[in-house]
Amino acid sequence: MGRSRVGPSRWEEPVAFGVAALALVVLVLPPFAAIAIELVETGLARALAPLASPGTWALFVRSAGLAVAVTLLATLIGVSLAFLLRRTDLVGRPAALLVHLFPLALPPFLLALGWFHAFGRRGALGSERGSAILFSDAGAAAVLALAFAPAITALTALALDGIDASIEEAALVVAGPWRVAFEILLPVAAPSIGFGALVVFSLAFSELGVPIFLRVSTYPAAVFARLGSMAYSPGEAFALALPLLGLGLALVAIERLVLGRRPPAVLGLQRARPAFALGRWRTPTSVLAWAFVLAATTPLVALFFRAVQARGWTTWIGASVGTSLLTASAAATLITALGIVLGHGLARRRYGSRALDALGVLAFVAPATAFGVGIIATWNHAATEAVYRSAAILVVATAGRYAVLGLRPVALAVHQSPPQLEEAAAVFGAGFFTRLARIVIPVHARAIAGTWLLAFVFCLRDLDLGVLFYPPGRETLPIRIFTLEANGPEPVVAALALVQVGITAAAVALGLALLRRRRSG
């Protein structure tokens, strides 16, 4: 598979790629550089001291174990549901998918809080046993798996949707649906599933709020202890962050090794495919799937019951909903725009794109507190005040952190279509921008729209990063929920959490509706 050759206007593509690459580098590299400088200034010997302690590494292994458990569980849930809700005739599929996706809207801590209200000792379904299970490693793993599984469902569903119908049909002619699903569809969707697993592993490993709440010690807490306590020692914190970054890079390397050499699935006509009939298993499977999906909404229901007691909660919203929607949209758009150019480059093996991909993963995997301190060090100067003092800093920070969510899915989608599509256009004299606008984007419109939506959801619910440097007086809704949560009336907090879920659900529903219309086009 050689590199594809560009058409007559040779400068367009390198320039476009260069600009996008520069943008990503500007978003991601300076914070890391600031971190590195801090590390050196603290004195490497002193900063690296905590890494010498065996206790630190024991904690690291423990955290990794928890993250692996979460990833396995979430992958099992996500892949199964993606398949059931996208490719079979399960009853009420679109509704079930929407309900299943809701946990992505909330910072996991709120979900854990909801579980606590339900299963804590005095909770609605509470008992000593339930409480003991919740406040344990198993409980933390379950809570996090349920919180993150929808990410895998979404990515897998996107991939399944993108598989050429005739590949499926050619298989159906010779083998039954189950064999086709396991031996053809899932393997072809494997790169997306792998990416989803990487995302969930990173989220699970760097999750701070839920393990602290459920009293499970994790490694990120060690990083946090140096940034959140009175012994403010960023140098040590960053040193502790290094193994995390190393782990992230290792995962990317493994991922490339295992899945990288997959040849692309040829993108063909998108025609409506008949759903796999579940036959006599339809009713029991539908019941089970719905039961599971609804059970996962327990924290939401618990929050709802708190929220109904809320009085005058609308006064507490302020401008936060507007700020949230605005910054999340802007960031998602920036992420998608960069993702289109860089993802295309990654799929077509442009020089330097793999390094950029790795950089994106680093930004995603780095502990939010460490990355955030780097952001402050980078942007808090007189020259960049216009950015730092405004909502733009939130856009800049979240765009850098979640850029990889734009890059990868687009790369996976573009990888599925043969370069000949674009080469033909190039031969006809279309420059790179024209090819992007007229070929790449329309052909992959669904994947791109899905990518935007995914980035939007992540930016909308961002908390750990934004809370560190949000412009005074202009916070997003999740930040507001958390600042209010400190002794704020619980019903109000619950009500605001439901607002957060509501706006996310509205955006996702709108997006899914648009995606469905696009399919028939």
Next chain:
Amino acid sequence: MSARLALCDVHVRISSDDILAGVSLSLAAGEILALLGPSGSGKTTLVRVALGLVAPDRGSVLLDGERASGDGRILVAPEARGLAVVFQDLALWPHLTVEGNLRFGLRARGVPREESRARIAAILERVGLRALGRRHPGELSGGERQRVAIARALVLEPRAVLMDEPLANLDVTLKRELGDLFRDLLAERGTAALYVTHDPREALGLTRQWAILERGRIVQQGGIAELRARPGSAFVRALLDDLGA
């Protein structure tokens, strides 16, 4: 002696369009039948009905006299029909090697491993791809992929092969070369085949038994001589005039 594959008065309506409006067609054992028709005449839908991917609203599909589709339902699942297909875009499974592509159907039918291996080796040898067994489809040329597609269909020793414009995207030389290969392979094995195309020359290279599909109906089915002597429609006449004397 019943036909290997037969469609009886098949109607298919998709969002208020009558794609197939009473199609009747039969394919005898060992016969290669070319299905021609203008674009939009419903050829691909006909293939998918025969395969069992689409249920006919009316009419039935018969395999060796047994009903496989009828009463608006699919009675026999696609994988149980003993048919094979070569789609226009070939639809080779990209994550499997050439051997893997061939093995998939054999495994699904429970063919023992030794026999599988033998059949795969034999057919790869026959189509001239033995050395490429471990490659992935993405690493092959267009012509090589075509050979894999036909090999994948025939390794299953199907009741009939349905081919939906498989050579449409190829140049003249390859078309002729592969067309000859298909014809020879089918003749060697005595496999029935329904060959869909819009190109009369291509059809001629394979068989002299044609069926013409126009606006959802078979307007004529028979030998070329008969079609030429008594063309069933203006389109049929034009098709054959195109071929020359």
Next chain:
Amino acid sequence: MLRPCLRRIAALALGVLAACGSRQEEVVAYTSVDQVFSEPVFRAFERETGTPVRAVFDTEETKSTGVLNRLLAEATHPQADLFWSGDPVRPFLLIRRGLIEPYASPSARDIPAAFRAEDGAWTGFAARARVLLVNTERVPSEKMPGSLRDLADPQWRGQTAIANPLYGTTSIHVAALFSAWGDDAARAFLDSLRSNDVKIASSNGEVKRLVVSGEIAFGLTDTDDAHEATLTGAPVAVVYPDQQGDGTLVMPTVAVLIRGGPNAAAARKLADFLLSPEVEREMAETAAHMPLRAAVAVPPNVSRVGDVRSMPVDYARLAEITERIQPWLREWVGLE
């Protein structure tokens, strides 16, 4: 299809940026006093003076690194004008690094001298205390705990909680114990807590939650959390520990001005407002914060600082101790 959307969004974004560039008089306040209590005070200031307050609020101690650490991270180019700290110890981290602009506010003249710096580097007011919040359904009245040491009492094994001593006011409380009892006794006490299976909650708010829900019998938390708990109608009681012994730890909230902040004059106005008796009264009423001034009226369930036997502490010294014991505490908590 995508392009008109992109254009619209770009325009909106620029609009946001532009709006933020506008310069009217305003004051930027960072505070670690809970938003539910501090935000109304800022709004009152806005109403009175017409100067808008742009605030950065804090989350519970483990939800974010905290406003103080943001101030430290921004030290090279300060964005804040005033810091209203929820505890009296953290401001010393700023003072030590020379990040504070001393200001002796005229409003603060009648605040007891023990609770402010002479040069106005820091001024305390509206205080909290460290209290035991008790679930009266789990704890009969004859067994009511009266001292910190009850947390280590074997009869309450596994039924008590404190917030993570690495963060928040708990970190200060632990430092106060080290200061008052000496290193060895303090360490022994904390170890006894560990062997008594004391639960480590993520925050004072969570201790409150655990007590209210009956998950534990009693826990150590702050007066404002305890007050919120009583408001929920849950079966709880508040105990000021060690009134017969060492005394309860009292922590005034503290206002400091940030050196090099963008709006120095407005900052002084805000400081004057915060340090007024009216605000102390307001904080007593809405937030159960204990006034330092003897003359301020208090609602029935709130005490004045003067009415409570408080633990004698030197806040500056506590700052040093807190930093010094961090590594040992990290080990104690299980983080290394």
